[in-house]
Amino acid sequence: MATLIAPSNHSPQEDAEALRKAFEGWGTDEKTVIVILGHRTVYQRQQIRRVYEEIFQEDLVKRLESEIKGDFEKAVYRWILEPADRDAVLANVAIKNGKNYNVIVEIATILSPEELLAVRRAYLNRYKHSLEEDVAAHTSGHLRQLLVGLVTSYRYVGDEINPKLAQTEAEILHDAVKEKKGSYEETIRVLTTRSRTQLVATFNCYREIHGTSISKKLVDEGSDEFQRALYTAIRGIKDPIKYYEKVVRNAIKKVGTDEDALTRVVVSRAEKDLKIISEVYYKRNSVLLEHAIAKETSGDYKKFLLTLLGKED
Amino acid sequence: MATLIAPSNHSPQEDAEALRKAFEGWGTDEKTVIVILGHRTVYQRQQIRRVYEEIFQEDLVKRLESEIKGDFEKAVYRWILEPADRDAVLANVAIKNGKNYNVIVEIATILSPEELLAVRRAYLNRYKHSLEEDVAAHTSGHLRQLLVGLVTSYRYVGDEINPKLAQTEAEILHDAVKEKKGSYEETIRVLTTRSRTQLVATFNCYREIHGTSISKKLVDEGSDEFQRALYTAIRGIKDPIKYYEKVVRNAIKKVGTDEDALTRVVVSRAEKDLKIISEVYYKRNSVLLEHAIAKETSGDYKKFLLTLLGKED
CATH class of the missing domain: 1.10.220.10 (Annexin)
Incomplete structure (x- = not known):
């Protein structure tokens, strides 16, 4: 479920003109940028870009880059792209x-x-x-x-799974990932080629056999880049929602806040499943995601993120 | 340039009915199968399959499999697929x-x-x-x-090349492929990710630096599967026409003939560049490809291949 709130009908021409007006004169009217772009679907945003270029003979994305700054600019830039x-x-x-x-x-x-x-x-x-x-x-x-x-993967998408394979490959993962014995070749093969459904079955087998989730305690301070990438891959395949909740949680928790990660999740998921991520976040942290974000961010950047979360004033 | 000769207008319905008639009664009328399917483009063949199924409620491909045999069947089967x-x-x-x-x-x-x-x-x-x-x-x-x-590669298709990279990577290939020193990791990276244009530039650099083509004497009796695959990759990227000419030449030269390879090249390239492959074959061997094939094959299989070569009586 998305958090984005967008009107079902909008006029790309009016939007383009309002944006142009917001750029003109001394300073930029950021509020208009937020109110318009923060309430448009991916299709509507592409329409605005096209119409804006037709009317004003300039690239809206480039103009935005020159008008706004910092984390706000980064977020708007990422948001406006397909x-x-x-x-x-x-x-x-x-x-x-x-x-x-x-x-x-x-x-x-x-x-x-x-x-x-x-x-x-x-x-x-x-x-x-x-x-x-x-x-x-x-x-x-x-x-x-x-x-x-x-x-480079182009995985099979479908429900067919091979339960026997799930068992064998759960052990391949166990040996390499937990016991750290043998080569990683087979682990890489399994994670990069099997379908998501098959891999979830494999992770379930793993839990049944070993009584613990495969992603549990997989990395620590001493882990290298490869091990961290392996861990991310397993978590991304296993449960994207939980994965994103943790990315957001870590981004907010970090001293100084990890704005790049926060922006990435909000912008990438606002039209997809940010509502569910936000619910999972609340269950895990007993704090509303919008409150946590509001506390760690400020200014137009904050307003823009909250707008994408469907939570602006 | 293709060798296939196909009418610009044909009736899929008449073709389907003629094929059905060829299957009926005692034995199969192979000549009709060859005359029709051996003179239809990929689009026309798919139309025939569709119309045949509509009229007769059976899969033309399956019916063909049960009607004809051996190398002829294999060739027709491969040919009729998209x-x-x-x-x-x-x-x-x-x-x-x-x-x-x-x-x-x-x-x-x-x-x-x-x-x-x-x-x-x-x-x-x-x-x-x-x-x-x-x-x-x-x-x-x-x-x-x-x-x-x-x-899994999805290479850049375009003319942009990086000449400096071509030089560096020519040396990477030289070290691994000719000197057999160091790891093959980098060689695999170069061959699997660079664009064809970039790789051709790299192979040209190789020749300039080392005075010999990279594909020269790359494999011998003692080569393993990996080395043979590497060799095939280099030749396929370097010059597809020359590559196919050699596949056909070896298939014909082989004691007993390698029908699978011969069929593969004829069927795969008849609508693309078999004419050029055939010209290169003639230059290299001073024998017309159709004569060489006619000498090594027989019966309906021979007739079918020659039809695809545009050389039936």
């Missing part, structure tokens, strides 16, 4: 920063196979490189194998 | 046989990125597994890394 294009940008930033590979794992494990394909297509269009090409060029060893395997 | 579906079948047979991985390398390196994607989609539909899932489950080590990397 989802596949946004994820391509997020992936590229993660590759360049060279340490936030969990963003890549998140995209690769949580999106549907067709959505992931759309991201790869958008990435090619933007950067004239393939996503896997850039991932592979910046990593090595098991980390490369895992990440490239994840971003 | 290209992506055919390649999915070829890949699956190769995985099951467990030793003809060059078919998989061929599909993954010669098809365009979108065509390869269509094969992966067709594979999923047919087998309820992903192509990479089955490849990975049947292989290990470097062979797995190479094959999975190739079949």
